[in-house]
Amino acid sequence: MGNNIQAPRGTYDVLPDQSAKWQEIEAKIIELCRLYQYKEIRTPIFEHTELFQRGVGDTTDIVTKEMYTFKDRGDRSLTLRPEGTASVVRSFVENKLFGLPDQPVKLFYTGPMFRYERPQAGRMRQFVQFGVEAIGSKDPAIDAEVISLAMELYASLGLKRLRLVINSLGDTESRIAHKEALVAHFAPRINEFCNDCQTRLEKNPLRILDCKVDRDHPLMATAPSLADYLNEESQAYFTEVKGYIEELGIDYVVDPNLVRGLDYYNHTAFEIMSDAEGFGAITTLCGGGRYNGLVEDLGGPEAPGIGFAMSIERLLLALQMEEVEIGSSDALGVYVIAMDESAKKQAFRIVKDLRANGISADMDYTGRKLKAQMKSADRKGAEYVIVIGETELANGKAALKEMATGGQQEVLFADIAAEIKNKKSLEE
Structure with missing residues (x-):
């Protein structure tokens, strides 16, 4: 090992x-x-x-x-x-x-x-x-x-x-009658069957019919059917x-x-x-x-x-x-990108706020550059991306980008969750 x-x-x-x-x-x-x-x-x-x-x-x-x-x-x-x-x-x-x-x-x-x-x-x-x-x-x-x-x-x-x-x-009555018929059927030649079946004969002969070892024995095909004893x-x-x-x-x-x-x-x-x-x-x-x-x-x-x-x-x-696909409903709602260390705390706050509003959100925790973070958002199938840098911090607004259409709009930090909820309700 x-x-x-x-x-x-x-x-x-x-x-x-x-x-x-x-x-x-x-x-x-x-x-x-x-x-x-x-x-x-x-x-x-x-x-x-x-x-x-x-x-x-x-x-x-x-x-x-x-x-x-x-x-x-x-x-x-x-x-x-x-x-x-x-x-x-x-x-x-x-x-x-x-x-x-x-x-x-x-x-x-x-x-x-x-x-x-x-x-x-x-x-x-x-x-x-x-x-x-x-x-x-x-x-x-x-x-x-x-x-x-x-x-x-x-x-x-x-x-x-x-x-x-x-x-x-x-x-029970039908099963007892059938059981007796099975014992009478298998008993004369039970020595031709595997050890398990020999034990089953007395205890539970119905289990013989289920045997994987003796399934091709000729007596299997001619065994009395339960249907005839109901x-x-x-x-x-x-x-x-x-x-x-x-x-x-x-x-x-x-x-x-x-x-x-x-x-x-x-x-x-x-x-x-x-x-x-x-x-x-x-x-x-x-x-x-x-x-x-x-x-x-x-x-x-x-x-x-x-x-x-x-x-x-x-x-x-x-x-x-049957090639049926299930379990693909856990896509990411929003990926928040921080351009530098100073924007990271704000990004962290937005992620927290989105989650508190029932919207799945994530951000980068490995200090990657913008391009690598965009790729990550893509891989995760994010519906929206928000990029926060110096300008955004100064204005208190960020561009909310919709990945499917490429369309984007300016939204106040405090309104991001409400805006996404609004979009979702319009889609529905």
Whole structure:
């Protein structure tokens, strides 16, 4: 490593030329959640390991292979959160949000998650997720609302190549019937499968269908489909969900093989894919579904929930693939140039005054000559430039130059902010 300490593998820095994009996405998220009445919840970055073992599931890849788990000084096992739902549900139970008069409780979160996996495009060890959870309703309409919020975020940022894929995982009864059929199907030849699948057979045979190692095994193609084991109630629920999605005018595809990678899902499961050229193998932008037993599993009363999580990194990748430009709204308002040391204090005062009036302003702090300062104003994309020298100091006025048109006018130092505000209001 030498003397250069670098960021750990699978992590990265968001540099200033990129952070404006993140801020635009975050602002869109906050605005959209306000329209849909989802309120923000912020949970700890680390939790007791047991939360994820119980909440995400012992047999999932996340829990068995991907968690950052460590002992603290009190010998407690803690884990950096690998996903958001378990933490939100823990908080929902611990803070008795099920007792609030208005149900469902509609929450959103955004923040870093951690998984120890092989870094690749759009997949990092520390990544940022935006997610929503609506807990306390088993109305099919809320399933459609949650799906539409995700679709709307992508659309509002300018993405067009989107595909919504949905499936029903059924209720407990349907899943047990399907599980038995899967065990009967795979058991006779399970020794041909990988060790993970052999373990999954008893614990959670549905996970075999998700296996990356054995995906080409002939038994995979002929495995019993969950769709054939949905009881009447599950079928009726799924039909209603589809009806509400159609009501919103959203196109979708039903994929009977769609299973989500976490143990807590039932009924509605969905993914939003990017069909953009050059995206690579993993095209999923967002995934979610219903988890009717999770609140009880974590010690709460019966409170059915539905949610989704999306990776912001994958969203940025999709924007890049579709060549959508975002995050260019932080241009500089005014660059104030001081010709010499005596003018610098006045320039400094003007900069302060402009900022106090909500106008972004900057000046030179390296003692450069006029020409170099003009270049700097240009690079920063300044809308206006003010040059202050001896004459300006004597008159108490400066030339306000509009960079786009080249037009300029004389303005008293005290009136500069008001004049710029006036121009902006005329433009609007």
